[in-house]
Amino acid sequence: MPGDSRITNLLSWLSGLSMMVALYLVFLFAPTEATMGDVQRIFYFHVSSAWVGFFAFFVTLIAGIAFLRTGSRDWDVVALSSVEIGITFTTMAVITGSIWAKATWNAWWPWQQEPRLVLISILLLLYLAYLMLRAFLEGEEQKARFAAVYGIVAFMSVPFTFMSVRWWQGLHPVIFEREGMHLTPAMLATFLFCLLTFTLLYFTLLLHRTRLGRMEDQVEGLKERLSLREGGSL
Amino acid sequence: MSFANKVLAIVWKDVISELRTREMFSSMLVFALLVMVIFNFSFELRVENIVQVAPGILWVTFAFASTLELTRSLATETENDCLEGLFLAPMDRGVIYFGKMLGNLIFISAVEALTLPIFSVLFNLSLIRIPLLVTIFLGTVGFAAVGTLLSTIAVSTRAREVMLPVLLFPIILPVVIAAAKVTGGILDGVALGELAHWLRFLVGFDIIFLVISYLTFDFVVQS
Numbered sequence: 001m002p003g004d005s006r007i008t009n010l011l012s013w014l015s016g017l018s019m020m021v022a023l024y025l026v027f028l029f030a031p032t033e034a035t036m037g038d039v040q041r042i043f044y045f046h047v048s049s050a051w052v053g054f055f056a057f058f059v060t061l062i063a064g065i066a067f068l069r070t071g072s073r074d075w076d077v078v079a080l081s082s083v084e085i086g087i088t089f090t091t092m093a094v095i096t097g098s099i100w101a102k103a104t105w106n107a108w109w110p111w112q113q114e115p116r117l118v119l120i121s122i123l124l125l126l127y128l129a130y131l132m133l134r135a136f137l138e139g140e141e142q143k144a145r146f147a148a149v150y151g152i153v154a155f156m157s158v159p160f161t162f163m164s165v166r167w168w169q170g171l172h173p174v175i176f177e178r179e180g181m182h183l184t185p186a187m188l189a190t191f192l193f194c195l196l197t198f199t200l201l202y203f204t205l206l207l208h209r210t211r212l213g214r215m216e217d218q219v220e221g222l223k224e225r226l227s228l229r230e231g232g233s234l
Numbered sequence: 235m236s237f238a239n240k241v242l243a244i245v246w247k248d249v250i251s252e253l254r255t256r257e258m259f260s261s262m263l264v265f266a267l268l269v270m271v272i273f274n275f276s277f278e279l280r281v282e283n284i285v286q287v288a289p290g291i292l293w294v295t296f297a298f299a300s301t302l303e304l305t306r307s308l309a310t311e312t313e314n315d316c317l318e319g320l321f322l323a324p325m326d327r328g329v330i331y332f333g334k335m336l337g338n339l340i341f342i343s344a345v346e347a348l349t350l351p352i353f354s355v356l357f358n359l360s361l362i363r364i365p366l367l368v369t370i371f372l373g374t375v376g377f378a379a380v381g382t383l384l385s386t387i388a389v390s391t392r393a394r395e396v397m398l399p400v401l402l403f404p405i406i407l408p409v410v411i412a413a414a415k416v417t418g419g420i421l422d423g424v425a426l427g428e429l430a431h432w433l434r435f436l437v438g439f440d441i442i443f444l445v446i447s448y449l450t451f452d453f454v455v456q457s
Contacts, residue, residue, distance in 0.1 A: 068453050099389045125404045132400055136391040146387050153405060156446055160408035160439050167431070168411055190303065 008211065011204040018197040022190075026058035030190040044191055048198035050094035050120055051203040054158075056086030056202060057123065060130075062157040064148035077213035078206070079151060080134070085205045087127045089198070093120050115169040122161055126154040132157050240325050244333025249309070249340065258306045262441040263343045266299045267352065274356055288357050289417035293410050294371070295349065300342050300377040301399050304385040307338055312389060321455060331382060335444075338378040346370055359421060365429075366420050372436040373413035379440060380405055383447040386454050412436050 031160050033040035063079035066072070097117045111118060135148055137143045171175045183191065235243070252258055273291040277284060311317040320330055350370075353363040381402055387396040412432045419429045 018442055042238065068450075092376070122404050122407060129400045129404060133387070133391065133397065136393050136397060138392070142390065145456075146390070149389065149453050150401065152450060153383065153443075153446060156442065157405040158437075161404075163435065164408040164411040167435075168415060 002045045004211065008204070008207045011207060015197070015204045016203045018200055020193070022194050022197040025190040025193055030187050033186060033187075036104060039100065042100045044194045045198075046093055046096040046100060047191070049089045049096060050116075051195055052198050052202045053086050053090035053120065053123055054095050054221075055199070056082045056089065057151075057155055057158070059125070059206070060086070060151045067144055067148045073140075073217065074210075074214070076148070077210050077217070079144075079148065081206055081209035081213055083127055083130050084209060085132075085202060087124065087131070089202070090120060090124045090127060094124060111169075113169075115165040118165050119158075119162055122165075123158065126157070130154065131220035139145075142183070235325075237326070237329060240329045240337065241332045243331065244320075245336045245340070246335035247333070251310070252341065258303060258310075258341065259344065260297050261306070262302050262341070263348055265302055266295050266345055266349045268351060269295045269298055270349070270356060271312055283355055285350060285359065285421060286361060288318070288421065289354075289414040291357075292353060292361075292417060293414045295353075296342075296346060296370070296373070297403070297406070299345050299349070300338075300374070300381060301402060303341050303345070304338060304377075304381040305395060305398050306386070306400075307341070308385045308389040309394070327452045327455050328448050330455065331448050335378050335382040335387075335447075338382055339374060340380060342374050343371070346374065359451065361424050363420065365426055366417060369413055369416045369420070369433065369436070372433065373441060375440045376409035376436065376443065377402075377406055379443045379447050383454065386451070408439060409436065412439075 020046075026041055030041065030044070036170070044106060050214040060079045063075045063082060067075035067079065094117070097120060098108050101110050101114055101117060104139055105113055107113075109117065130147060132148060134143050134147050270291065272293070273287075274284075277287050277291070308317075311320070321327075350361050353359075381398075384401045384405075385398050388394050388401060391397045410437050416429050416432045416436075419432075420426075
């Protein structure tokens with residue numbers, strides 16, 4: 001698969017370059033926000049991480065449905081890879097969100113003011129449950145099947161969780177309106193570029209990880225054939 | 235046999251076997267009481283107004299008791315290969331799903347029905363009200379709908395007792411939030427009109443997850 005690795009290489013270089021530009025934009029190009037000061041710069045990476053976290057989960061949903069319909073092992077590899085990458089970015093979103101909350105509201109975990117922090121954490125729990133389910137199951141086929149079903153159910157619960165957490169917060173008026181952060185055109189451009197960069201990075205990582213997953217499968221297949229042959233010839 | 239008859243046959247089987255042994259029911263009831271008493275003690279020492287935390291305690295109790303029931307319901311099926319027997323019967327897998335789901339719904343509701351008066355006494359609250367009972371029913375349907383599917387998944391894993399709560403709780407969180415909110419609202423004397431959107435939310439959740447669980451159940455039970 002030489003064509004495969006060419007695309008992977010290209011994407012890797014593109015992601016790296018894009019991230020360099022993004023770093024420059026976030027720290028040097030974007031103007032300092034009026035009310036929050038420099039700590040607002042976390043926003044660019046925080047929201048981008050959260051976006052990738054949700055997008056990765058969506059990819060897992062699609063891959064899960066595709067696996068159930070086609071039975072093709074490749075789809076399961078995509079689903080698992082997406083979950084692993086998603087966990088990384090979601091964890092980053094939780095940590096950056098907490099740091100930002102501490103800086104803005106002097107609280108590491110403001111349940112009332114920031115329902116989105118709660119939502120991202122539940123996303124993380126869903127991801128971890130997915131991995132735990134796979135870890136405690138025997139047999140590749142059953143693992144893939146059950147994980148796909150769980151991925152579907154888990155993803156469908158996210159909109160409900162989002163709504164319920166939002167409404168629950170709605171009874172307590174937000175003292176500090178973060179939406180009041182006015183984005184100048186320069187900040188908006190930086191933000192959109194960061195979103196793009198993180199999405200590009202996600203796909204790069206996904207390609208790498210799925211390639212790794214396929215190679216793992218091949219190794220398993222070879223091991224089995226080897227042990228069968230050795231067992232056969234006495 | 236029609237679809238409904240087959241479903242009822244499964245429900246009947248579960249109810250009869252439970253009536254004969256009463257294992258699950260008694261352990262659920264004792265567990266629910268213990269949870270309530272522990273919460274009562276933990277909060278009594280620090281919280282002035284116990285009515286504030288009552289909805290939360292009630293729904294945590296229901297959630298834990300439901301988990302117990304869901305695990306036990308599937309665990310008894312794995313003894314004597316009952317589950318294989320079910321799958322060998324010539325019927326659509328969806329029948330098994332609805333049969334188990336209704337059975338779970340009945341058992342959890344039965345324990346809730348006994349727990350509620352005791353809760354009212356312990357916390358000195360009037361909880362036997364129609365709007366509240368409707369909410370509890372809607373919440374329980376939510377637990378049973380998703381729980382039946384997930385417990386079928388969990389029973390095949392190595393750590394089945396731990397696996398179900400890990401899988402179930404993040405997904406039924408919206409139900410717990412909505413139900414606790416409505417319970418709290420009713421206890422506070424809020425007008426039902428203001429709580430209507432939560433009730434619609436619960437109905438929506440129940441319908442959607444009944445459909446999703448029914449559709450994916452096939453993939454969980456194929457061998």
